[in-house]
Every structure is written in structure tokens, then in C-alpha cells.
Amino acid sequence: xxxxxxxxxxxxxxxxxGSPILTAxxxxxxxxxxxxxxxxxxxxxxxxxPVTSVSDxxxxxxxxxxxxxxxxxxxxxxxxxxxxxxxxxxxxxxxLAAGVKRLIPSEFGTNNLDPRATELVPVYxxxxxxxxxxxxxxxxxxxxxxxxxxxxxxxxxxxxxPTASGNFLGIDVKxxxxxxxxxxxxxxxxxxxxxxxxxxARILQSPEKTANKQIFLSDFVTxxxxxxxxxxxxTGEKFEIEERASGPEIKAQKERFEKGVFEAxxxxxxxxxxxxxxxxxxxxxEQKVWNGExxxxxxxxxxxxxxxxxxxxxxx
Numbered sequence: 201x202x203x204x205x206x207x208x209x210x211x212x213x214x215x216x217x218g219s220p221i222l223t224a225x226x227x228x229x230x231x232x233x234x235x236x237x238x239x240x241x242x243x244x245x246x247x248x249x250p251v252t253s254v255s256d257x258x259x260x261x262x263x264x265x266x267x268x269x270x271x272x273x274x275x276x277x278x279x280x281x282x283x284x285x286x287x288x289x290x291x292x293x294x295x296l297a298a299g300v301k302r303l304i305p306s307e308f309g310t311n312n313l314d315p316r317a318t319e320l321v322p323v324y325x326x327x328x329x330x331x332x333x334x335x336x337x338x339x340x341x342x343x344x345x346x347x348x349x350x351x352x353x354x355x356x357x358x359x360x361x362p363t364a365s366g367n368f369l370g371i372d373v374k375x376x377x378x379x380x381x382x383x384x385x386x387x388x389x390x391x392x393x394x395x396x397x398x399x400x401a402r403i404l405q406s407p408e409k410t411a412n413k414q415i416f417l418s419d420f421v422t423x424x425x426x427x428x429x430x431x432x433x434x435t436g437e438k439f440e441i442e443e444r445a446s447g448p449e450i451k452a453q454k455e456r457f458e459k460g461v462f463e464a465x466x467x468x469x470x471x472x473x474x475x476x477x478x479x480x481x482x483x484x485x486e487q488k489v490w491n492g493e494x495x496x497x498x499x500x501x502x503x504x505x506x507x508x509x510x511x512x513x514x515x516x
Contacts, residue, residue: 205271205302205404209234209252211291214243216358216365217308218276220397225274228401236266258287263294272302272404279469280462282306283323288330296337296345302407303347304400305334310472310479311351311414311487317479320450321472322457323465324479338412348403348410352396352417353389353481354473356427356501360508362515368466369474371427374512377440381449382476384425389418389483392504395496402494409493416487419499424474430505446475 208225212218213235225233226246234250237243238258245251254262267273273295275282282288288305295303307327310317318325331349338345359368370379391399399417403410428439450471456464472479480486 204230205407206230207232207234207269207271208274208404209236209267209270209272210274210276211236212276212278212281212306213237213245215276215278216355217393217396220393221274221276221400222397224394224397224401225404228405231401231404234270258290260290260294260297263290264297267294267298267300270298270300272304273300274304274400274404275306276308277306279306279323279465283326283330284462288327289333292330292334292337296341300345302404302411303334303345304350304403305330305347307331308350308352308355308396309469310353310481311416312349313414314480317472320477320479321465321468322454323469324472335412346407346411348412349414350396350399350403350417351414351483351487352391352399353483354391355393355396356390356422356504357392357507360427360505361511363511368470369424369427370470371424371431373431373508374515376435376437377442378424378428379442379444380424380428381444381446381471381474384428384474385423386474386476386481387421387423387485388473388481389416389421389489390499390501390504391417391419392499395419395491395499398496399490399494402496406494415490415494416483417491417494417496418483418489419491419496420501421482421484422501426501427505430501431509434502434505434509446471446477450475450477 208231213222238256239253252266312328318328338347358364453464453467
């Protein structure tokens with residue numbers, strides 16, 4: 201691909217991952233960014249940024265029309281929306297029909313093609329099905345449509361924020377307590393929200409190098425116990441620890457999901473990081489990590505934890 205990717209459309213621009221992506225895209229002068237939103241959305245966006253609205257049905261025909269003239273589409277729609285009602289597949293079909301050159305699907309977690317992950321967490325299986333469909337469509341397009349799949353592990357800055365994630369990993373920074381599953385030594389890659397957003401911008405700036413690839417990001421690898429120790433260093437206080445086994449929780453949440461309770465996927469997602477379950481999250485050991493090639497700034501556990509303590513200190 202020799203043509204630069206200039207016109208970029210983002211879906212889910214105000215979400216947990218969409219917001220830092222939007223910030224990074226707007227910081228790149230070469231990009232002409234457009235936001236796609238639902239007609240019923242009450243979200244507000246930066247002034248001067250074009251906004252296109254479609255109905256809440258997100259039909260293929262509406263999406264196709266919205267995508268026309270866009271070189272790249274970045275989907276940062278949240279997990280619940282993108283994995284239900286075949287929305288992820290409609291986005292792919294519309295991108296192909298509209299002549300979009302690059303699609304970045306809404307993944308931003310694990311390797312959704314890894315059976316270890318898809319067997320544990322149903323939403324990973326749904327996203328894996330979507331990614332395989334995208335790969336097939338890109339291959340059959342003879343280069344007209346390309347993709348970049350991004351796996352970034354945990355957004356630990358988000359996960360430690362009580363307001364943003366509700367203490368997603370079971371670590372309550374403000375309350376100085378944590379739930380530790382199993383050994384507490386499960387290793388997983390962490391990429392900060394800001395570096396995730398910057399990675400998207402850098403990927404779109406290097407279309408040839410990043411075409412039709414799974415991109416793995418990792419600012420650092422850590423464990424639940426290392427996170428708690430870092431928090432104790434920063435706060436000067438001991439955290440109250442509740443030890444739990446992940447097995448019963450996994451069984452209970454899978455049963456809930458099978459009964460149609462989609463929200464059960466979120467405890468399973470959390471346990472996939474912090475429980476003694478191998479879903480291939482140690483990207484630095486198992487995958488090629490792209491942080492260096494993309495020129496991402498170095499981030500450390502202590503830096504992220506320091507920020508989390510500051511955020512928690514102002515939460516009512």
C-alpha cells in the first residue's frame with residue numbers, strides 16, 4: 201500500500217479505548233478525522249471535528265454510506281455492542297463495500313485467535329470469529345481492504361480507576377484492599393491507554409509495515425501481587441488481601457453466560473488476567489511486541505500505579 205491513509209473515521213470515540221485513540225489521531229496533523237456516532241447519542245466531541253450520525257440499527261447500507269471516502273476505519277466500540285447483533289460483521293462488510301483501505305477492528309485485549317483465550321472467555325470467541333471473517337474478506341479483496349488487529353493486554357490505568365472501570369481487576373486503590381485469585385502470580389502484558397491510542401496513530405502512519413498483521417503491544421509485564429506491592433510502596437500502607445480460588449468463579453460466570461446473561465463476560469475477562477489461567481497474555485514471552493517499532497514511549501508499573509493513587513485520592 202503506497203497511498204497514505206489520510207481520512208480516518210473512528211467509531212466509539214468517547215469510550216474507554218476510543219477516547220485515547222481519538223486524542224492520538226487528532227494530534228497527528230496528516231490525519232483528517234471524522235467521528236461516527238449513533239443518532240441517539242448524547243456524547244459531546246471536540247469542536248471542529250466532523251461528526252457523522254447513523255441510526256442505532258447500524259445497518260450495512262448506512263455504514264457503507266458513512267464510510268465512503270474514508271481511507272481507514274477504527275472501531276473502538278465497546279465489548280457489549282460490538283459482539284452482539286453481528287455489528288462487527290456489518291462494519292467489515294460496509295468497509296469493504298465503501299472502499300476503505302484499512303480497518304482496525306474493536307479488539308484491544310488478547311489474541312482472539314488463541315484457543316486458550318477463546319475457550320475461557322466467550323467474548324474472545326466472538327471476537328475471534330469476527331477476526332477470522334475479516335482476514336478472509338481482506339484476503340479475497342486482493343489488497344483492496346487490509347486490516348490491523350491490535351492486542352494490548354490490560355489497560356492497567358483504566359483497570360485501577362474506580363470511576364472508569366469499577367476496580368475491574370478486584371484491586372481497590374482507594375479502599376486499600378484487593379482480591380487475589382489463586383497464586384496471584386499470573387503474568388500479563390499491560391499497555392497504558394495513552395500508548396494504545398498512540399499505537400493506533402503510528403500503525404496508520406505505517407500502512408505498508410502494519411498491513412494484514414496482528415500487532416501485539418506490551419509496556420511491561422506484571423502480576424496481581426506485583427501490582428499490590430507497588431501500590432503499597434506508593435501509599436505507604438498495607439492492603440487488605442482476600443484470597444480466592446478462580447475455579448468456582450469461572451464455573452459460576454460461565455453458567456450465567458450460557459443462560460443469556462451477557463454481563464457475566466466481564467468477571468471472566470478480569471479473571472483471564474488475574475487468575476492462574478493461561479490465555480497467552482505474556483506477550484513479551486510469546487509474541488513479537490511492536491512497542492519499539494512503533495516508537496511508543498516507555499511506561500513502568502510504578503508510573504501507572506502512581507497515577508492510579510492520584511486518581512483515587514480525588515474520588516469521593
